[in-house]
Amino acid sequence: MDTRHRTPAGALVAQCTDENSCTVFNCEVCLKEIPADAAKLTDAQDYVHHFCGLDCLEAWQKQSRIRR
Secondary structure (H helix, E strand, O other): OOOOOEOOOOOEOOOHHHOOOOOOOOHHHHHHHOOHHHOOOHHHHHHHHHHHOHHHHHHHHHHHHHHO
């Protein structure tokens, strides 16, 4: 089973470490500042991944499922 992270459109999500520069914010800041109801938006997912990291993206998506 392929367990790599994918966007809602099915594209692979690149690891932050694959980029030349990536400023990662504290996950708690991202969870507080980015609305959970935006979890279905590709742009919001990309933002969380890029600025907060993959672990935080998973926590943010889980938080959005809980709030529904």
